[in-house]
Amino acid sequence: MDKLKKVLSGKDDGSADGPGVLERANQASTLTWGTRMKGFVVCFVLGVFCSVLGSCTLWIPGVGLAVFAILYSVGNIFALASTMFLIGPCRQLMTMCAKERALATVVMMVCLVLTLCAAFWWNNNFLALVFCLLQFVAFSWYGLSYIPFARDAIVKFFSLCF
Numbered sequence: 001m002d003k004l005k006k007v008l009s010g011k012d013d014g015s016a017d018g019p020g021v022l023e024r025a026n027q028a029s030t031l032t033w034g035t036r037m038k039g040f041v042v043c044f045v046l047g048v049f050c051s052v053l054g055s056c057t058l059w060i061p062g063v064g065l066a067v068f069a070i071l072y073s074v075g076n077i078f079a080l081a082s083t084m085f086l087i088g089p090c091r092q093l094m095t096m097c098a099k100e101r102a103l104a105t106v107v108m109m110v111c112l113v114l115t116l117c118a119a120f121w122w123n124n125n126f127l128a129l130v131f132c133l134l135q136f137v138a139f140s141w142y143g144l145s146y147i148p149f150a151r152d153a154i155v156k157f158f159s160l161c162f
Helices: 002-009 023-030 035-059 064-087 087-094 102-120 125-144 152-162
Strands: none
Touching: 002 125, 035 087, 064 087, 064 102, 102 125, 125 152
């Protein structure tokens, strides 16, 4: 019981039987840089593949739009998950909820769910397409938040155009 109290309080130095419990768990859960890069590439390529495949199925009569909505949404999930390999899932979730990305994250997730709802439950192809477009815009705006001054440049460009 004393060992458990030490571990939970963070005072386990691990001197009794090798590395401490927290240190061993951290060592077991970390990935090497090469493994992280492979995971990133695999997830990103799967995301692009699903999105492109979904775009190819868009014109299949009857089920094309539903398949497109599913594959496009799954592709976005893979693309978003790919970055988790680079910085870790906890840090990714924290950056997604940061002040400058929170709105884009919420819009992207809501549109992802609404895309699937429009494709499956509502059987409304037009709404599924609109939500896919909004999903794309929100995902792009989210991605631009990682590039310094990119959002400001886009806003300035569109303000000059209109």
